[in-house]
Amino acid sequence: MAGRSFLERIYATSVGHGLARRAGLADPPVLLRGRVRPAGPIGLGTVTGGVLAERTLDVLGLVGTGPLRDEPDQQTRDADGRVRPPAYHARLGALVIDATGVRTIADLEPVRATLRPAMRGMEKSGRVIVVADDASAVEGLEARAVAQALDGIVRTVGKELRGGSTANLVTCGAGVGPEDLASTLSFLLDGRSAFVDGQVIRVRPRKAGDSPDDAYDPARPLSGRVVAVTGAARGIGAAIAHTMSRDGATVICVDVPQAGESLARVANTVGGSALQLDITVPDAGRRIAAHVVGRHGIDTRLWAIVHNAGITRDRLLANLDESRWSQVLRVNLAAQIAINAVLLDPAIPGGLAEPGRIVGIASTSGVAGNRGQANYAASKAGVMGLVRAMSEQLRDRPVTANAVAPGFIETDMTAAIPFVQREVFRRSNSLSQGGRPVDVAETIAWLCDPASGGIDGQVVRVCGQNLVGA
Numbered sequence: 001m002a003g004r005s006f007l008e009r010i011y012a013t014s015v016g017h018g019l020a021r022r023a024g025l026a027d028p029p030v031l032l033r034g035r036v037r038p039a040g041p042i043g044l045g046t047v048t049g050g051v052l053a054e055r056t057l058d059v060l061g062l063v064g065t066g067p068l069r070d071e072p073d074q075q076t077r078d079a080d081g082r083v084r085p086p087a088y089h090a091r092l093g094a095l096v097i098d099a100t101g102v103r104t105i106a107d108l109e110p111v112r113a114t115l116r117p118a119m120r121g122m123e124k125s126g127r128v129i130v131v132a133d134d135a136s137a138v139e140g141l142e143a144r145a146v147a148q149a150l151d152g153i154v155r156t157v158g159k160e161l162r163g164g165s166t167a168n169l170v171t172c173g174a175g176v177g178p179e180d181l182a183s184t185l186s187f188l189l190d191g192r193s194a195f196v197d198g199q200v201i202r203v204r205p206r207k208a209g210d211s212p213d214d215a216y217d218p219a220r221p222l223s224g225r226v227v228a229v230t231g232a233a234r235g236i237g238a239a240i241a242h243t244m245s246r247d248g249a250t251v252i253c254v255d256v257p258q259a260g261e262s263l264a265r266v267a268n269t270v271g272g273s274a275l276q277l278d279i280t281v282p283d284a285g286r287r288i289a290a291h292v293v294g295r296h297g298i299d300t301r302l303w304a305i306v307h308n309a310g311i312t313r314d315r316l317l318a319n320l321d322e323s324r325w326s327q328v329l330r331v332n333l334a335a336q337i338a339i340n341a342v343l344l345d346p347a348i349p350g351g352l353a354e355p356g357r358i359v360g361i362a363s364t365s366g367v368a369g370n371r372g373q374a375n376y377a378a379s380k381a382g383v384m385g386l387v388r389a390m391s392e393q394l395r396d397r398p399v400t401a402n403a404v405a406p407g408f409i410e411t412d413m414t415a416a417i418p419f420v421q422r423e424v425f426r427r428s429n430s431l432s433q434g435g436r437p438v439d440v441a442e443t444i445a446w447l448c449d450p451a452s453g454g455i456d457g458q459v460v461r462v463c464g465q466n467l468v469g470a
C-alpha cells in the first residue's frame with residue numbers, strides 16, 4: 001500500500017509476519033464491537049448482600065446467575081491431591097461483582113474467591129465489572145482504604161485477562177440507584193466499550209431535571225436530538241458522527257473550509273449537515289448556534305456539543321516556538337472554552353439544551369505527558385481540568401461535562417508516527433493493539449446518552465489500559 005514504510009511492507013508479508021510472531025508479537029485478539037453483548041451467561045456475585053447491581057441488571061432486562069467461588073465447598077482435588085479452584089464448563093460472557101457495602105479487609109476475600117475461577121473462565125471479549133461504593137461515600141480509615149483497594153484489584157484483573165476481555169470498576173456515590181447506573185452497566189457489558197479497560201468510572205445521582213423522557217429508547221437514545229461534532233471531516237470525528245447518527249441523532253458536522261469536501265461526504269452519509277468553520281474564529285460559538293436555528297428552527301437547541309477537533313505541532317521543548325505552542329492551545333483548548341460560554345447562554349437561540357451534554361477530547365498524553373508534546377499535553381490536560389471545573393460550575397443546571405482520553409487510536413494523526421514507534425504504542429496496552437475511531441465514538445455516545453446524567457466531570461480513558469499513565 002502506498003505510504004507504507006519499508007519496515008511496514010516487510011511486516012505485511014507472510015515471512016515478516018511469521019518472524020514477528022516468533023519474536024513474541026502474537027496476533028492481537030479480535031475485539032467484539034458495537035451494541036452486542038458477549039454470548040455467555042452473566043455471573044452475578046455479591047460480597048455483603050448488596051443488590052444495586054442485581055437491580056440494575058433488572059432495569060436492563062438481564063438476569064445474573066450465581067458465579068463459582070474459590071471456597072472449600074466448591075474446590076476440587078486433582079490426581080495428585082492438590083486443591084483446585086472450581087472451573088466453569090460454559091464460559092462466562094460477563095462477571096458482575098456487587099461490592100457495595102465492602103468495608104473491611106476481610107470483605108476483600110470473597111472478591112478474590114469470585115474472581116479466581118473467572119480468570120480462566122471468560123469467553124473472548126468477556127467483561128468483568130465490579131460495582132462498589134465511591135471512597136468519598138464511606139467513612140472510616142479501613143473502609144476508605146478498602147474502597148481504594150478494589151481499584152488495584154480491578155486494574156490488575158484487566159492486565160491478567162486474555163482474549164480481549166476487559167475489567168472495569170464502577171464506583172457509586174451516596175444515593176445512586178439502578179436508574180443512575182443502568183446506561184453505564186449496559187455500555188460496559190457490550191461491545192461499545194471494547195477499548196475501555198482497567199478504568200474507574202464514578203457514578204453519582206442524576207441532577208434534578210436530567211432524566212430521559214417517556215420517548216427514550218435505549219436502542220436509539222439520541223432520537224430526535226441535534227448534536228454538533230467538531231473536526232468531523234475524518235478520523236475520530238467522522239466516527240463520532242456515524243455513531244451518534246446510528247443512535248438517532250441529527251448531526252451537525254463542523255470542520256475547517258479546507259476539509260469541505262470530506263466534511264460534506266460525512267454529513268451526507270449520516271444524513272446531517274455540514275458547517276465549514278474554523279473553531280478558533282471569535283464568533284465560532286454564535287455561528288454554531290445560528291446553524292442550529294437556520295437548519296432546525298428557532299425553537300431547536302443543541303442536545304450535545306462534542307469538541308473533537310484537535311491538532312498536534314510536535315517539537316521537543318528545546319525547539320518549541322511560540323507559534324507551535326499557541327496554535328495547539330488555541331484549537332485544542334481555548335476554542336472549546338469560548339464556544340461553551342456562548343452555547344451555555346440560555347438567551348442565545350440554538351444554544352445548548354437543558355438537559356444537555358458537553359464532551360471534550362483529552363488524551364493519554366495529557367494524563368502522563370509525552371516527549372515532544374509539551375503543547376499538546378498542556379492542551380489535553382487543560383481539557384481534563386476544564387470539564388472538571390465546568391461540572392462544578394454547572395452544579396445547578398442539568399448539563400454534564402465530561403472528557404474522553406484516547407490512547408493510541410488508528411487514524412491519520414497517528415499514521416504520521418514512525419512505524420516502529422507506532423508498533424510499540426499499539427502493543428503497550430492490555431489488549432495489545434491500537435484502538436479504532438469507533439471505540440472513542442462509542443464512549444462519547446454513551447456519555448451523551450440521556451440516561452447518562454450520573455456521569456459528570458469525568459475523564460474516561462479509551463486506551464485498552466495503556467501502560468502510559470496507568
Ligand SMILES: NC(=O)c1ccc[n+]([C@@H]2O[C@H](COP(=O)([O-])OP(=O)(O)OC[C@H]3O[C@@H](n4cnc5c(N)ncnc54)[C@H](O)[C@@H]3O)[C@@H](O)[C@H]2O)c1
Nearest residue numbers: 231235236255256278279308309310363406408409411413
Ligand atoms: N488518534 C489518536 O490516537 C488520538 C489520541 C488521543 C487524542 N486524540 C484526539 O482526538 C481528536 C481527533 O483526532 P484524530 O486522530 O481523528 O485527528 P485528525 O487529525 O484525523 O482529525 C482532526 C480533525 O479536526 C479538524 N480541525 C483541526 N483544526 C480545526 C479547526 N481549527 N477548526 C475546525 N476543525 C479543525 C481537522 O481538519 C480534522 O478533520 C483530536 O482532538 C485528537 O487530539 C487522538
